[in-house]
Amino acid sequence: AFPTLLSPLDLGHTTLRNRVVMGSMHTKLEDRKRDLPKLAAFFAERAKGGTALIVTGGYAPTWRGWLLPFGSQMTTTGQARAHRVVTDAVHEHDGKILLQVLHAGRYAYHPFSKGASGRKSPITPFKPRAMSTREVDRTATSFARAAALAKRAGYDGVEIMGSEGYLINQFLAARTNTRTDAWGGSAAKRMRFPLEIMKRTRDLAGDDFIVQYRISLLDLVDDAQSWEETVELARGLQDRGVSILNTGIGWHEARVPTIVTSVPPAAFAWVTGKLRREVDVPVIASNRINRPEIAEEILAAGDADLVSMARPLLADAEFVNKAASGRDAEIITCIACNQACLDHTFSNKRATCMLNPRAAYETELVLLPTRTRKSIAVVGAGPAGLAAAVELAGRGHRVELFEAADRIGGQFKLAARIPGKEDFAHTLAYYQHMIETRGVTLHLGKRATADDLADFDHVIVATGVVPRVPPIPGIDHPSVVTYQQVVGDGVEVKGTVAVIGAGGIGFDVAEFLLHEPGESAEHWMRRWGVTDPDQQRGGLSTKVKAPPRREVHLLQRKASTLGKGLGKTTGWVHRATLQDSGVTMLGGVEYVRVDDEGLHITVPVNPKDPKSPREARVLAVGTVVVCAGQESVNDLVVPLTAQGVDVHVIGGADVAAELDAKRAIKQATELAAKL
Template sequence: MFDKLFSPIKINQCEIPNRLAVTAMVANYCNEDGTASDKYIAYHEAKAKGGWGLIITEDYAVNEHAMGYKYIGGLWNDGQIESHKKLTDAVHKYDSKIFAQIYHAGRQSGSLVNGGVQPMAPSAIPCPWLREMPRELTIAEIEQIVEDFGDTALRAKKAGFDGVEVHAAHGYLIAQFLSPYVNKRTDKYGGNFDNRTRFLKEIYENIRAKVGKDFAVTVRLSVVEDMPGGRDMAESRILAKLIEEWGFDALHVSCAVYGDHNRQIVSPMYVSHAWQADLAAEIKKIVNIPVFTVNRINDPRMAESLLEMDKADIIGMGRGSLADPDLPNKAKAGDLQSIRYCIGCLQGCTGALYVGGPITCLVNPSLGEEYKLDYSKVENPKSVLIAGAGPGGLEAARAAAMKGHSVSIYEKREFLGGQFRSAAYPPSKGELANYTTWVTNELEKLGVNIYLNTEVTKELILDKKPDVVIAATGGNPLVPPIKGIDKAHVVTAEDVLLGNVSVGDKIVVAGGGEVGSETAAHLGMQQREVSIVEMRSAICMDLDGVNKYYLKKILNEYEVGAYVNTKVVEILDDGVIVENSQGQFTLAAETVVLALGYKPNNGLTEQLKEIHHNVITIGGALKTGNALDAIKEGFDVGISL
């Protein structure tokens, strides 16, 4: 099935055992001084154990002010080498090879994370996301940074890395010099194409002079920046041929820069799978060195087909490796059902980075915990009864069963997944169902007993006498005391999404958060006349900028109206009275959809505490949250029993 995927390939003198690469992703797992932590080492070791052919680490800073994040690796001084040697030794216990990605963040940084200095760039133009004004680099500073890259590459070699990847993509400093979108200089490092590429050429020459001819040196390049005035494919074709001519050993084709208004460095589920592969294929036609492709490739069969079509030589699955570090080994064994596929939600892998935290993963709650988790069976197994089969309850059941406990799940509805099931219904979110099908398959293998259409009651607990009860009953929709809210044509967003109710052609959605906006998009695509009423100043406020951008594009395309700073006053038989600063007015409505949030459904917890000494409440039954929180809480409780 995977003849090409599991064939070896050489980059310079480094032989990589298969074509699956973990591409560089910021994890924020290192120590603040750039040294490798136990957490960081174990995180990479899990991937090597899982069978990935090549692991490319995140963004190693070339000097102490080059960092775009506070807890990334660094090799700007010799004192950092020892800890990263422990990393490469850990990876080399397996067949995997490991490259250090080296970079300078340039303007895509800030004084809070880069040692307290003003960011620097080719020109004084702020990053769209970070917005801190950068200082234009002097010629002398540019020359010093060139030396820093070479010195960092040499330290990477001393630390046992099999190669380095020069990060010239994603809007970081080298990409800034390459791009007329950012580089407005008129000296020898700006203006025409040869001047803008000079910085990268000098960096390569400096690295090669210091590491020697047999050490693998590759480059990651955004061939399309997706920004007005940014570098385009026509220029990148020229640059690709130069990159090979200079002597780089492989070319990693990527796209984009920081900002919400492009298909993104890390694409959300709104973007098609493997959308960058055709760009890599264009580059592959004109160079002879190995070419990587990446982005929204989450299935080994998808990867194999790209190799068969000669789109690329190596397939990057960064986020896929977060969701399942064991993906290569499972694919090689033909066990595709056991692969925990990335769903493209971006909630843990990029969402945490926006606030400076370490990455997590919605579908893989063990991510970042590899260094301290113990999966050995308990000596005294318990009987564990879980009330509720939402994502938190399902994950608690999986973790507890892995530890050897006898686990039963009771769900009052006829399906597993809870509110996460309806979350897969809005446009572009169908992959959310992958998690529910995966965890269901795992629970079957683990022998977990599942009872549907069965509500947990005091009588059931007294009859079954479990050692532990986990209340994972989720939340109930908020139904505020609005006049007319009990009318028959007033329905919940979940019932609309699941098709439990029929709706009219004129619809008002009360609530413009994530659930309300996605439900409105779902209805808009059915060509209904939809309006959102939101009390806050904007819709989609609880979404990150990238997902918000794509969801609002759908809402705009399907002409969904939005009334912000507006509240629902009364629901009529044929409309909704609303109020804002302009006064009261009526919106026609045959159906009113409530998406006003949730409140904890913790009534069962209060009842059971009267008769049971060990009741643990998790997820939405404890406090309002999301699936990321619920799955992590469920896993933590289950694994610790």
């Protein structure tokens, strides 16, 4: 069904079996030698699942280029030897694998960083020192040496990381390269560093070796490269023997989102297509390509020769095989939530996947077919219950799933209705399909009682949460509604709105009230000021803000910045979106009462000082939406335990402190592995 996606690609000295590349992801398993067997298992599953070409997470070519202190590096023959376990595991399944060589430059999170110049980046606390002329020369050679070591380790090639604002990008842009020696000054001199790296790498590694280069096609920062310069670089790399050009989008310090859920699928494929028309080597499209039909469309339209999928292959190791065998409905689609992948990376935790907690835990979280088939009831079809039911049935247990509502999904159903989170619907479609495929008996519209459950070997209580209603005078006023009523039940919202509670749900509700679902890529680009790099250096122009659809106040009791508790790599996007839509955000709020005049509150006179005197305000709103947390629903536990039933409580029914599908699915999967 996906003829182009599944067609091989001849690279001359070698052939890729299809067009799917697993994009580079640093999982943290790269950093310690003892974790390499786990890394091998992680990649082996993806190779076994049909991926043609895998790119490892970034490895520094010198210790100064570490991302973090004692981070991953490829600098010695000993390190190369240790990687045999990784390359052998991939080759065993007929996959190919490249080692990514990444020098962090001024993005390094340690005090020994060096960059093209001495300017600190806005996203790291450490000021780099400028490399000396000799150091630049030696660093260029270190990339080639890392490639030679990778070859010894059995890698099929390397990817030179030239994008996302790391060292090579820092050389390329006037923004970060203020050198006056042979490595800076003019565009041609700034380009010399990557061109030398390419030349030396090809010279040292030989012709029978893939050298892929990740080129920054949209820098999305000021004082960046022009399109002309980008094309000149691409052709220079081609002249020096590059095998494949991969797409990089946006420096890490860019204030334009490039990978989160609200970035429309395949939003940047057009710029890869633009490059493809300028060069003769294969090019790879990247970012937010998460379904086989989207990948096929990009390839068939001629925008790329290959597609990179990074997070989608965390979510599903068998992506390619499922697509190839007509089982694409079984694919776990990446929803770009970043909750368990990039957010983990930025908190120095191992990256995995919210929807697939086995990712990067292949040897630790194992779900084998059961030897003793049990009869198991799961109560509640939110993420916890769905994951438990589907995984248990996958192991061969007899599973019945009870859901009080007339559809599956629980709180996740609400998320799927938020503009920018349209992809969440794929998750529910996946579970619906797997319930059928794995023969789970689904009882919809059925609120199970303890008596209904008495005869099962195990009962899993995954009954979720209900919204918490805070004890504010006038909370029963007709203008007050819960987020469930607004987003779930379609209760109409009148006039200006106050949202009580600025956690993830408060932000979601504000977006729901302000934006339409299904934003086009063109509209998204205008809103974030992304343009054709032919028009503006780095593809960055000014944001076009639409007049807000309604006035929204987002309020919280905590005095901290609103949205602080949101995801590390996604929170800023939500904050910026609401700010651009004119939302007033107030922290340190005390709620006094709700009446016909609106919502009465007090706030500190100085918003930065919660202890400053308070002033009273009346927000003349037509609707107050309550997003003030949740309470667990677990009233089945006591009667079931009294009946002597083996009860397990998971998800929001267990802990309602925050709405947390990541925790719910992980807990469900771990339980399913044990029963």
